[in-house]
Amino acid sequence: RPLGAERAWTxxxxxxxxxxxxxxxxxxxKRSPWTWPFVGLIxxxxxxxxxxxxxxxxxxxxxPSETATATRTTRSASPTTTSASPTQTQETQTQTQxxxxxxxxxxxxxxxxxxxxxxxxxxELESLGFEVDGQQVEDNAxxxxxxxxxxxxxxxxxxxxxxxxxxGPGTIQVPGGLTGQxxxxxxxxxxxxGLVPQKSGEExxxxxxxxxxxxxxxxxxxxxxxxxxxxxxxxxxxxTTEPAETPTLxxxxxxxxx
Numbered sequence: 001r002p003l004g005a006e007r008a009w010t011x012x013x014x015x016x017x018x019x020x021x022x023x024x025x026x027x028x029x030k031r032s033p034w035t036w037p038f039v040g041l042i043x044x045x046x047x048x049x050x051x052x053x054x055x056x057x058x059x060x061x062x063x064p065s066e067t068a069t070a071t072r073t074t075r076s077a078s079p080t081t082t083s084a085s086p087t088q089t090q091e092t093q094t095q096t097q098x099x100x101x102x103x104x105x106x107x108x109x110x111x112x113x114x115x116x117x118x119x120x121x122x123x124e125l126e127s128l129g130f131e132v133d134g135q136q137v138e139d140n141a142x143x144x145x146x147x148x149x150x151x152x153x154x155x156x157x158x159x160x161x162x163x164x165x166x167x168g169p170g171t172i173q174v175p176g177g178l179t180g181q182x183x184x185x186x187x188x189x190x191x192x193x194g195l196v197p198q199k200s201g202e203e204x205x206x207x208x209x210x211x212x213x214x215x216x217x218x219x220x221x222x223x224x225x226x227x228x229x230x231x232x233x234x235x236x237x238x239x240t241t242e243p244a245e246t247p248t249l250x251x252x253x254x255x256x257x258x
Contacts, residue, residue, distance in 0.1 A: 105154040106130075108161070113146050118165040121146045129157035136167040140226060143168035169225040176219040179212055183233050186212045190229050200230040209236035 106128055113121045122132045139147060145166045155161070172194050178186045183199070190197040205213055215231040217223055 103156045105156050108149065108152045108155050110149050110152050113149050113163070115141075116146050118144050118146055118163065121149075121163055121165075125149075125161050125163070130155070131158070131160040133160050133162045135162060135164050137164055138168070138170040138225065139166035140169050141166040171222045172225050172227070174215070174217055174219050174221045174223060174229055178215055178219060178231070180207070181212055183210050183212055183231075186215070186231055194225050195223065196226060196228040198228050198230045200232055202233045202235040204236065204238035205234035206237055207234040209234055 113124075118134060122134065125132050137147070139145075141147065143166060147164045147166060149164070150162045151159070174195065175189050175193050178189060181189075187197040200216075203213065205211070207213065211234045213232045213234050215229055217227075217229060223229070
């Protein structure tokens with residue numbers, strides 16, 4: 001009989017061989033540590049897109065400066081009632097800056113000032129808020145009489161108004177070398193100097209007819225601009241009449257009778 005190891009079989013042994021052991025259970029997969037941060041990032045992006053879409057719709061027609069202020073206030077971490085007052089002040093300042101004031105103007109008509117004394121016109125213009133620049137010119141008008149103003153029409157307050165006024169007629173020197181000239185030459189010289197020539201008469205002279213003998217005021221005199229200068233013209237040499245010869249009759253003496 002061969003030798004061998006012998007073992008008594010039991011029912012449990014038979015059952016163990018007939019049934020296979022179940023496979024080991026699968027291990028649960030571990031989640032990535034970045035899952036929740038990634039989800040939070042997606043939610044933030046969605047909220048930002050939603051806010052960018054809603055804010056223009058809610059603030060349509062409002063002042064851009066007010067919208068910017070409202071956005072900054074919304075993004076503030078802890079908005080309080082106290083911070084609203086500076087924001088309103090900024091909005092008021094912004095609106096004031098965007099509405100420039102129209103400068104005030106005054107209608108100036110030159111006819112209203114012409115012919116009046118300069119001092120009176122200057123006082124009136126200064127009372128209206130203007131600066132006055134007076135300029136004197138020679139004119140036949142009385143001294144101190146306003147002739148014109150510039151600029152005119154609608155003028156802003158604070159502008160400088162140039163006021164031209166008369167310093168009276170200037171003086172002119174009567175040209176020299178007129179005596180002995182022909183009348184036409186004398187008249188042209190006086191007119192060119194701003195004087196008015198006037199013929200006061202004629203008188204006989206050894207000078208040719210039409211020659212100026214004298215002028216008044218005399219040559220070199222200072223006269224007002226536009227003054228009248230009179231002159232006398234030669235009518236030529238005076239005609240002289242020789243006495244007619246009386247015929248002499250022959251005389252007869254006593255001797256001739258015989």
